Amino acid sequence: MKKLRLAVLISGRGSNLQALIDACKMPDFPAEIVAVISNRPDALGLERASEAGISAMIVDSDYFKSDKAGFEDSLIRTLEGFGADLICLAGFMKILSSRFLDHFKDRVINIHPSLLPKHKGLNTHERALKAGDKTHGCSVHVVTPGMDEGEIILQRALDILPDDTADSLALRVLELEHEAYVQAVRHIAQNDVIIHNGQVVWGQVNAFEGIRAAQPRQTPSHTNSQDNNNHQNDNHPMTMENAMSQTNNKATPEAEEESRNMWVYFTKLSTYAAAAAIAILVFLALFVA
Ligand code: GRF
DSSP states (O other), X not given: OOOEEEEEEESSOOHHHHHHHHHHHSTTXXXXXXXXXXXXXXXXXXXXXXXXXXXXXXXXXXXXXXXXHHHHHHHHHHHHHHTOSEEEESSOOOXXXXXXXXXXXXXXXXXXXXXXXXXXXXXXXXXXXXXXXXXXXEEEEEOOSSTTOSOEEEEEEEEXXXXXXXXXXXXXXXXHHHHHHHHHHHHHHTXXXXXXXXEEEESOOTXXXXXXXXXXXXXXXXXXXXXXXXXXXXXXXXXHHHHHHHSOOOOOHHHHXXXXXXXXXXXXXXHHHHHHHHHHXXXXXXXXX
């Protein structure tokens, strides 16, 4: 099984990174982490990566000071060196520019500790409590230059309890984050969902161009009742027609190859049939007449 190659970008603790590391250890998980990159040398996540035997790199944002382009160029070069298919931000505390995101178009996702579009930015648990929200949770979303603004891939929700504090909420939401991020990566790796021009499209088959098109399709497991997914897409998967109108409809190399093979087979079959017909006619002409 060819696995989706992940690069994980971190700035600190790396518990979401750890969840991805653990998932990737499962033989049937359709993705592998090829690199962990931190913009901070003291990130605990770097240790998690090296303990797991994963290449861990530092692209120190402090070194570049206000040279954001220089920092991102260095990040791009490092990521290119690892041939990552998908870039997972996991507590990465830098806003990425459209130049960077155009370079890795439709290939950068993030985990955020709130039910977006509610509570973008920091201190989401305090803000959920202060707003008197009844539910809270996390979102995996496509990364755009606007902070926490990209299309939602999936969400997980929980009920806020009367005695919840920001800390207790943070802990409970973090558990959901770990599940949600692993699940989102699995769905992307299996082409259950594709990101196309920043849009999230569920219910694709391999005839469409995804991040990777060669995986055997498995039954999506995003129907969990706790899975507060983008309901429109989740409960009413897009029809093929809708999906085609939103995607390139470009055949995969595998589909093109298959079509070529079919054509060769058809041509051979026609030649044999014609030869057999001529042989029968000759036989009839010689022996029956
Ligand atoms: C998580 O809450 C994540 O949602 C947010 O930053 C935190 C990172 O935690 N973007 P960790 O480093 O993955 O433990």
